[in-house]
Amino acid sequence: MSISRRNNVQLLLEQTIGQLEKLGGDFSTESGNMVTLEKRLSEGRFHLAVLGQFKRGKSTLLNALLGEAVLPTAVVPLTAIPTFVQAGQELSVKVLFEDKKHPQEYTAKNSRQLVAFLCDYVTETANPANQLNVKQVEVFHPAEILRNGVVLIDTPGIGSTFKHNTEATLNFLPQCDAAMFLVSADPPITEVEIEFLKQVRQKVPRLFFILNKADYLTEQEKKEILSFIKKVLKEQVGADETTHIFCISARLGLQARGDNDKNLWSKSGLAEVEKYLVDFLAHEKTEALRQAARKKAADILAEVLMQIQLSVKSLQMPLDDLEERLKIFREKLTELRRSKLSEMDILEGDKKRTHEFLEDHAEQLRRKSRAYLKGIFEETFSKLEPEQLSEGAIERSLADAIPGFFEHEAGKSTQVFQDKMQQVLGPHREKLNKLIDSIRQAAAELFDIPYKQVQATQDFEIARRPYWVSHQWARSFRRIPRGVVDKLLPAG
Ligand SMILES: Nc1nc2c(ncn2[C@@H]2O[C@H](COP(=O)(O)OP(=O)(O)OP(=O)(O)O)[C@@H](O)[C@H]2O)c(=O)[nH]1
Ligand SMILES: [Mg+2]
Incomplete structure (x- = not known):
């Protein structure tokens, strides 16, 4: 059943693309977006991003899930370009530019070389206000979690003094099929995060909540913060009371992967997150991707419809x-x-x-x-x-x-x-x-x-x-x- 339903969505998308192309050049952006969406659906490419305020530990969390530090991390606002990490035999990077400039490609011998290369393109320090005009960065990595078409995406933190980083992430949201929304205890949740979350909920079909930096907290503090965050999510974002919030330490998780320490991996809370993600990706990915594609296609079509209505109105006038x-x-x-x-x-x-x-x-x-x-x-x-x-x-x-x-x-x-x-x-x-x-x-x-x-x-x-x-x-x-x-x- 799921296969035929997926085929139906795909068929509909193909027909829609045909119709949009007939509308001519004025709708080329929308038809381009629809083509990308259809391609992603047919390849089963699932976009799972990590989102959150700056310095919550997003890049560190992805590094822990990948098993080694490949994405740059720092104490100052850092990630400035959405970075797509996908399956690949060897460690390599492809940097795509906004202008016609040829993509830059690089194969690294080890993760240290990869981080050093990435730093030049994705960080606010080396590429301030994206002066290099980077459109997107794709990293290829052999990690287990990337099998079966999953793409993990590191995003720029929102709410820092670098407003263009917030913009880059907001512009990226329509490409997101599911997201891990990261908060931490210092402070538990801010007004900026709430506003951001409201937008995220409209655009991203599946959300997982994660409280990071738990290594700073006592058991009692963890309990208090979790119930505080749940209350805020319920009252201000309309989230379900039963929303589960994973409690992790990305830093300990990364250390555990480096030391191959299974106990520490469990203690860091990341074993639970990994298990949940692997289950989710195995059982629900196809359906979630199909749902996401439907929603995104509907958004694109709503835009097209409004433009057509305006044109019709002016054409009807004597x-x-x-x-x-x-x-x-x-x-x-x-x-x-x-x-x-x-x-x-x-x-x-x-x-x-x-x-x-x-x-x-x-x-x-x-x-x-x-x-x-x-x-x-x-x-x-x-x-x-x-x-x-x-x-x-x-x-x-x-x-x-x-x-x-x-x-x-x-x-x-x-x-x-x-x-x-x-x-x-x-x-x-x-x-x-x-x-x-x-x-x-x-x-x-x-x-x-x-x-x-x-x-x-x-x-x-x-x-x-x-x-x-x-x-x-x-x-x-x-x-x-x-x-x-x-x-x-x-x-x-
Ligand atoms: N104590 C502690 N520190 C952490 C943890 N996770 C990340 N950090 C630290 O928090 C700082 C920020 O981590 P990043 O992973 O760069 O944070 P980010 O959310 O990607 O930041 P931006 O890219 O600027 O938005 C770094 O100094 C990390 O070492 C954690 O679980 N515990
Ligand atoms: Mg980062």
Whole structure:
């Protein structure tokens, strides 16, 4: 029965693709998505992703399931590109790019080489804001769990200061057939995660919940956190009360695989997760993939249908009527273009004033740092005995003082910039929203389409905090170039 039902879905998809192709170039994206979906269904390629807030341990969990560290992990927000891990005889990687650039392929001798290669493409540190234009990364690995068409997908963490990472994961969701949603105790579950989870539930047909980093917790703490998370899931996301939450330590799991320690693998909670996944994949994968394909195809078709309805509406209108309405709409657009121009002039003025404000702030900061470093210099000078006094000793005390000072000032300055930007850009945002809204409203009225007000765009935000070029602060400078200390001190 399941085979014929699957064939039915496949048959329907094939017919739909044929119909979409007849609609022409305007629907090429939708028909392309449908072709990909049909291909995935016929190959039985099942996309199982790990999702969650940044630093919950997603990459570490996948490494543990694969049996060795192949995906880069770190203490700072790291994974920046969805990484598809699938079955392969040898360890290798294929990097696909957004532009026409030829894919980059690499075969590694061992997992260490593979991580090193991947780091250059999938991490925020080496490929900030995806400046290399990477579309997707495919890793091939011989792990048992990847047999039978399962593809494990590592995703960028949501909610970090790197907004493009959240976007990359949200854009990836439609390709997901099932997901492990990872949380951890620090803190148990955040508002950002709840909002994310609401979107995930709409797009991903099967979800497993996992509490990671359990090695930090006592048994009592585990119980409290699990019941807290269940309560939040029930009240805010509408999850079933009986939702099971696996409790694991991905770090211990990875260690267990490295040491081939079965007891530790059990203790890490990963034996239970692995068993569950293997059972699920053996018995429910085909049906889950079929369901997912149906849902995704329905989403694509809903989009197509809306576009067709709009076209039909405009085609049904008598030509004279349509011309008349278009004329009125064009006049409205000319009027709005004038408003936009004067708005741009005011914005340009505000930009100049904000620039001056920031220059001023930077100058104050420069003066403050000079005074602070002079203080450190003098304090070291007065504390040390003449025989202890050396350039090295002064360099060390400056090197100790600078990171803390910078971190503190960077935090304060970010807040000052953020407040200033809100104050300056807030009124512009409101006017912009009104402008956009009035275009939509005019179009809706003229063409008799139901009008639905769009949600106001979000506040403008600073996408990145100021940061050090390198976070690696040596306790002492290698060598301060001669004269730098003099320059830090005020003249005279
Ligand atoms: N104590 C403890 N630490 C863990 C565990 N799992 C992961 N970590 C640590 O948490 C940090 C983040 O791990 P990653 O696997 O890079 O986290 P991620 O969710 O992939 O992070 P992003 O890619 O930035 O979203 C690393 O320092 C890991 O060693 C765990 O089970 N216990
Ligand atoms: Mg990661």
